[in-house]
Amino acid sequence: MKTILTEEAIHAGVRRLATQIIDDFRGERLAVMGVMTGSVVFLADLIRQLDFPLRVGVVWASSYRGSTTVRGELSVNTAMMPNVSGEHVLLIDDIFDTGHTLAHLLQEIQKCGAASVRSAVLLRKQGRREVTIVPDYVAFEIPDEFVVGYGLDYQDYYRHLPYLAALEPDDLAKWQP
Ligand code: IMP
Ligand code: MG
Numbered sequence: 001m002k003t004i005l006t007e008e009a010i011h012a013g014v015r016r017l018a019t020q021i022i023d024d025f026r027g028e029r030l031a032v033m034g035v036m037t038g039s040v041v042f043l044a045d046l047i048r049q050l051d052f053p054l055r056v057g058v059v060w061a062s063s064y065r066g067s068t069t070v071r072g073e074l075s076v077n078t079a080m081m082p083n084v085s086g087e088h089v090l091l092i093d094d095i096f097d098t099g100h101t102l103a104h105l106l107q108e109i110q111k112c113g114a115a116s117v118r119s120a121v122l123l124r125k126q127g128r129r130e131v132t133i134v135p136d137y138v139a140f141e142i143p144d145e146f147v148v149g150y151g152l153d154y155q156d157y158y159r160h161l162p163y164l165a166a167l168e169p170d171d172l173a174k175w176q177p
Pocket of ligand 2: 038094
């Protein structure tokens with residue numbers, strides 16, 4: 001595996017993003033919704049930098065991929081999301097790749113009657129966008145490589161790594177039967 005972002009670099013990026021969010025949202029009623037499971041580490045670090053009252057909840061999305069390059073079928077579950085009617089929502093995800101996950105979730109949250117919906121991602125992969133929307137906050141732009149760690153997974157492995165790494169052909173070969 002090749003390290004793309006060290007633990008220190010990620011923490012600096014999360015602090016930078018938190019500063020922007022604090023400037024933009026202070027005084028508003030903010031509800032932060034993390035997209036499970038990939039945002040779990042980012043969500044935990046980001047909310048601890050936000051020093052004003054806020055609600056925190058989660059929403060589920062999964063894009064069933066066995067492959068590292070092809071997007072699978074998207075499945076979304078807002079059943080466990082708190083009621084966000086009338087609230088300003090900030091949707092948090094690990095990575096904006098094609099953008100279909102975020103575009104779909106933003107629509108679902110709007111349907112729930114949110115006053116506004118914005119989005120923040122740790123990573124944006126260059127040259128992959130297939131939707132018109134763009135995330136409002138991005139901590140890092142990364143090249144088009146399959147990355148893991150800091151919440152991002154390959155088949156639910158690697159999420160616990162404190163840094164971000166790209167999986168190389170040798171790493172992927174281990175997964176072949
Ligand atoms: P999108 O809908 O194509 O933007 O994909 C978003 C989802 O795909 C993310 O929430 C991740 O779960 C997953 N994903 C996309 N790229 C990567 C990657 O490089 N590593 C791990 N997961 C990824
Ligand atoms: Mg994800």
